[in-house]
Amino acid sequence: MWARWALAVYLIGFLEGSCVHILDVVRDGIHAYAAFPQVPLRGFFVSLAILDPLVAVLVTLVRRTGIWLAGAVMVTDVCANWWGNRHWLEDGPARLLSLSPITVFGLFVVAFLLPLQRTVAR
Structure with a gap:
């Protein structure tokens, strides 16, 4: 049951x-x-x-490759956003708060990556 909810959150985020x-x-x-x-x-x-729509399709089809791709995309996306906006540390650190949603979603995707892989493999 938890896996369905986690996949639903993945799907919503990638859509x-x-x-x-x-x-x-x-x-x-x-x-x-x-x-x-x-x-x-x-x-x-x-x-x-x-990539985002591809992940959404693969997650909808409950494919293990979709879960792995979701993790890879989100790690890269979060890192790219933080790297690309690192100047905000000097210009206006409060602007970094706008990266909170993508960071939290990225952490969620990574946190559930292995548990979802194990569950989907069964």
């Missing part, structure tokens, strides 16, 4: 991420994340318009 990244790319194209000076970060955030 929300899908909407955000797809809308950003539709609105601004490949320049959607031009505010980040690092080209690899821009490319990664644009790629989330594909």
